[in-house]
Amino acid sequence: MRRLLNTLFVVSDDAYLSLEGENIVVQKDDGPARFPLHTLENILSFSYKGASPALMGKCAKDGIGLSFFTPTGRFLARTYGESRGNVLLRKEQYRRSDDLHSSCLIAKQFVTGKVYNSRWVLERATRDHPLRLDVQTVKYVSDLLARTLSDVAECDTLERLRGLEGESAARYFGVLDQLLLQNKDEFSFIGRSRRPPLDRFNALLSFIYALLANQCAAALEGVGLDSYVGFMHRDRAGRISLALDLMEEFRSILGDRLALTLINNRTVRPEHFELRENGAVLLTADGRKAVLAAWQERKREALTHPFLEEKLAWGLVPHVQALLLARYLRGDLDAYPPFLWK
Numbered sequence: 001m002r003r004l005l006n007t008l009f010v011v012s013d014d015a016y017l018s019l020e021g022e023n024i025v026v027q028k029d030d031g032p033a034r035f036p037l038h039t040l041e042n043i044l045s046f047s048y049k050g051a052s053p054a055l056m057g058k059c060a061k062d063g064i065g066l067s068f069f070t071p072t073g074r075f076l077a078r079t080y081g082e083s084r085g086n087v088l089l090r091k092e093q094y095r096r097s098d099d100l101h102s103s104c105l106i107a108k109q110f111v112t113g114k115v116y117n118s119r120w121v122l123e124r125a126t127r128d129h130p131l132r133l134d135v136q137t138v139k140y141v142s143d144l145l146a147r148t149l150s151d152v153a154e155c156d157t158l159e160r161l162r163g164l165e166g167e168s169a170a171r172y173f174g175v176l177d178q179l180l181l182q183n184k185d186e187f188s189f190i191g192r193s194r195r196p197p198l199d200r201f202n203a204l205l206s207f208i209y210a211l212l213a214n215q216c217a218a219a220l221e222g223v224g225l226d227s228y229v230g231f232m233h234r235d236r237a238g239r240i241s242l243a244l245d246l247m248e249e250f251r252s253i254l255g256d257r258l259a260l261t262l263i264n265n266r267t268v269r270p271e272h273f274e275l276r277e278n279g280a281v282l283l284t285a286d287g288r289k290a291v292l293a294a295w296q297e298r299k300r301e302a303l304t305h306p307f308l309e310e311k312l313a314w315g316l317v318p319h320v321q322a323l324l325l326a327r328y329l330r331g332d333l334d335a336y337p338p339f340l341w342k
Contacts, residue, residue, distance in 0.1 A: 007042040008035055009292045011285060013071050017043070017051035019058050040064055042218060044211075046071050046288065065218050069210060071285070078217065089224050092329050093242075097229050104158050106245075106328075106336055107232035111152050111165045113249030113338030118172045119145040120342050121252045125179045133178050141175045144168075158232065165232075165248075172252070179260050186270040187263050196280030200273045201259065203281040207288065208255045209247070211295055215315075216250070217243035219322040225329075246321060249339045254314065258298055267294060307337045 008024070010017065016027045024043065026033045037058065042065040045051065051066065056079050059066040068076040096102040122142045126135045148168045155161045169192075177189040180201075189201040197203040217227040217240045230241025232248070262268040272287030283291065299315030308320065321339055328336040 007044060007296070008040050009296075010043070010045040010047060011071075011288050011292060013047055013285065014049065015045065015047040016049040017045060017047075017055055019052060019055040024055060037062065037064060042067065044069065044214065067214050067218075069214075071288075078214070089326060089329060090226055093225055093229055096329065097231055097235070100158060101156075103231040104156060104161060106325075107158060107161055108152055108155060109336045109338045110232055110245050110248045111161055112149060113340060114165065114251065115145050115148050115152060115168045116338070117249060117341050118168065118252040119149075121179075121257060122172070122175065129179075129181065132181055138175050138178055141171050144171055161232065176256065181264045182266055183263060183270065196276075196278070196282070198279055198281060200270065200281055201263070203273055203283055204259045204262065204268060204291070205255060207283050207291055208258055208295065209251065211292075212247050212250055212255055212318075213240060213243050216240075216246045216318045216322075219318040220246065220325075222319060223322045223326045225322065225326055246318065246325070249321065250318065253341045254298070258294060262291065262294055306340050306342070 010026055012026075012028050014029050018025045018027060020034065022037050023034045024037055024040070026035070043059065044067050046069045048071065050068065056066060058064075060079055065078065067078045070076060096106065119142050122138050122145070126133060126138050126142075145168055148164055151164055152161065155164060173189075173192050177184075180187055180189065187199075187201045189199065192205070193199065193202045194206060197206045220227040220242055225242060227240045227243045229235060230243075230245045233239065233241035233244045235241060268287060268290055272284055272290060274282045274284050276282065299313060301314050302311055303314060303317075304311050305317070305320060307324070312320065317339060324333065325336050327333045
């Protein structure tokens with residue numbers, strides 16, 4: 001299994017990354033900081049200034065993932081070294097992606113994982129906070145999601161599958177506001193909004209989803225799959241479609257639960273957001289730092305994988321799922337087993 005090594009997050013808007021010997025140098029207005037490259041597996045930069053070609057080449061040669069985001073968390077680009085994948089695996093991935101029936105079979109597993117995990121986020125909330133929620137309403141939506149799982153199992157077209165996924169997401173997001181136990185006025189959530197996010201909760205979700213998508217893309221590339229060629233999300237220039245497929249299973253359990261925890265524990269507060277004149281809401285630098293610290297901590301938490309029945313860190317789960325997907329495409333598994341959390 002791939003070892004989970006350190007990730008360096010560069011969140012200062014004025015940072016420029018360069019190479020000095022075997023070290024990465026983070027140059028800022030208030031002075032440089034140095035980190036040994038051999039201790040890093042990934043570098044995520046949230047600065048517009050970018051990085052030197054020498055550093056990018058060194059990271060590519062040494063197999064260190066180097067990813068670039070805007071200061072607000074929108075993914076820009078990623079550099080990697082030589083592909084570690086098998087050409088036969090990728091050719092099989094492309095064949096399955098081009099076949100709509102085969103794509104639907106795989107996409108059903110991603111959607112099954114998403115709906116199942118979304119339902120159990122709601123179930124856990126009613127169990128843990130029965131006196132602070134409208135339990136009847138949340139349970140009603142949970143029951144609808146359970147029925148959706150049966151519909152997904154019988155679905156045989158991508159168009160119908162996308163419809164079921166959209167319906168379940170709308171129902172789930174319709175009661176997610178119930179799970180907010182602190183600062184409900186400041187973090188009121190009435191539905192998903194993107195590009196740009198129009199409230200604090202959506203700004204927080206968008207930032208966390210960007211981190212999750214990057215991690216899923218890195219996991220897929222690490223096992224030799226093409227993160228840009230998906231099964232439910234179809235080909236689009238510049239879109240990491242397979243990473244978006246894979247992350248569907250984790251949106252609620254890694255993304256939404258982390259956002260709720262940050263708000264309910266008052267780790268992220270209203271002053272961590274910037275409200276723009278056009279209605280957009282963005283995380284400030286301090287807000288991003290708070291989220292990134294919590295994100296790293298969450299990835300270190302341990303759990304037992306439901307399929308492998310082995311204990312591992314949350315940060316390794318996307319890598320394990322990518323490995324399972326590769327094994328399915330190679331014919332080692334009869335079906336791709338989605339990650340089902342409970």
